Amino acid sequence: MKTFLLFPVLFMAFALLSCEKDNELATPLSGEWRLVEVYADPGDGSGSFEPVTSNKTITFGEDGAYTAKGDLCTMNEAADTETSGKFWSEDQNVEPNECISLAPRSGITYEFVGGELILSYPCIEACQHKYRKQ
Numbered sequence: 001m002k003t004f005l006l007f008p009v010l011f012m013a014f015a016l017l018s019c020e021k022d023n024e025l026a027t028p029l030s031g032e033w034r035l036v037e038v039y040a041d042p043g044d045g046s047g048s049f050e051p052v053t054s055n056k057t058i059t060f061g062e063d064g065a066y067t068a069k070g071d072l073c074t075m076n077e078a079a080d081t082e083t084s085g086k087f088w089s090e091d092q093n094v095e096p097n098e099c100i101s102l103a104p105r106s107g108i109t110y111e112f113v114g115g116e117l118i119l120s121y122p123c124i125e126a127c128q129h130k131y132r133k134q
Contacts, residue, residue: 033057034055040075068096071096095108
């Protein structure tokens with residue numbers, strides 16, 4: 001009888017653990033993000049995020065690829081070009097196809113702060129873009 005009861009309990013535990021792993025695979029990065037603020041420090045630590053009006057967006061897929069309206073190689077806020085690239089969740093790195101010369105990885109990293117996506121560019125002084133999920 002104990003063996004009979006043990007099997008369903010183990011099965012349920014395995015099923016619950018499998019669900020958690022599926023949820024972990026669904027990255028919070030997936031979906032469309034719009035540029036809302038830009039940070040550029042002048043070199044003395046006095047910089048702050050400043051609001052921008054921009055149509056620049058990034059759409060991250062579940063497959064490790066993204067598409068963007070706007071250039072991710074630079075801090076440009078314009079959304080005048082269609083671009084694409086790859087991203088890696090394990091080291092939170094973004095690699096635009098258009099600036100692949102920065103290989104092996106572009107130096108553009110991302111993090112989540114308060115539910116917003118922050119892209120950090122490889123600048124001498126801090127320079128970042130803040131995006132909100134659409």
